[in-house]
């Protein structure tokens with residue numbers, strides 16, 4: 001059987017897949033089984049942050065695999081402790097970390113942190129005083145588990161096929177709507193600073209700073225989902241750094257280990273969990289956290305050498321030019337850093353642009369609000385960017 005038939009026969013059909021089969025990658029280029037080359041402006045939906053076949057990452061994975069891949073979280077794990085130290089150091093916040101394996105799992109941990117905070121801080125013995133409600137935003141995306149899909153502010157994801165969903169989540173249209181929605185059971189607000197799946201839509205700095213201040217005054221947690229925006233994607237280590245706020249909980253995943261599954265919830269509630277409160281068999285094992293350390297080594301160098309900022313500017317110039325030259329196709333360019341998008345004037349143009357780009361050997365992504373989304377590896381070279389836009 002060929003791969004397509006094997007896939008059809010044995011893999012559940014939860015993805016709308018095309019039939020291209022990639023067999024290798026180098027830098028920001030991918031090659032399919034016919035030998036065709038593609039420039040990767042998608043990095044596996046923001047995951048391959050240091051590109052494909054990066055030597056520092058590959059060496060770290062191979063060396064660690066030869067020594068130890070996994071023990072369990074019943075013992076200390078050296079690279080996990082070192083990665084936690086690194087993440088906290090780079091964030092600039094006084095926090096501790098919990099390690100899982102995905103963005104959804106990181107957000108699940110965040111929600112458990114919020115619920116426990118709601119119990120220990122507000123419940124004086126009567127259950128109805130416990131705070132447990134989490135407010136999220138329309139167009140948000142927080143994951144596919146039953147809880148994180150309920151946290152996701154897009155009704156399309158709340159199919160009755162999977163109901164009932166957990167209680168305690170509500171969605172508001174704008175940041176300003178949050179204030180009127182808070183009641184005496186609200187424990188947290190969970191937001192993305194740039195809504196990725198929702199159309200690469202950044203919020204205004206001032207409105208986020210105002211929200212952060214108001215939440216602090218009311219003892220309500222500000223939880224920032226940086227699964228997509230984190231780890232230099234927006235040009236700074238965290239989008240929270242860019243917005244100059246101090247969230248109570250931050251979640252990371254995607255780009256952190258360059259493709260090895262990882263998810264992290266970090267919080268300034270440093271003593272919120274006691275042994276037994278939460279766990280994950282694979283979370284933060286030797287392999288994923290060694291990969292995370294290698295990725296940070298590469299990306300810290302990209303940032304400090306100025307290379308990342310140059311690429312951010314080059315990408316922005318190209319998108320500005322395209323949006324200006326093709327108003328018949330795109331209404332505006334959106335995003336921050338290397339998390340960018342072009343808003344197509346309608347969904348048909350979005351689809352046509354995406355499939356034509358693929359034909360030309362360029363991988364771009366779809367996002368909400370008719371957006372053609374760009375999430376290139378953060379190590380992409382100038383030549384690859386220029387060639388990618390030629391193809392576009």
Ligand code: PLP
Nearest residue numbers: 102103104141142143196227228
């Ligand atoms: N949160 C955000 C902002 C995301 O973009 C995603 C994935 O696209 C998730 C959470 C879920 O992450 P995962 O698919 O790793 O569970």
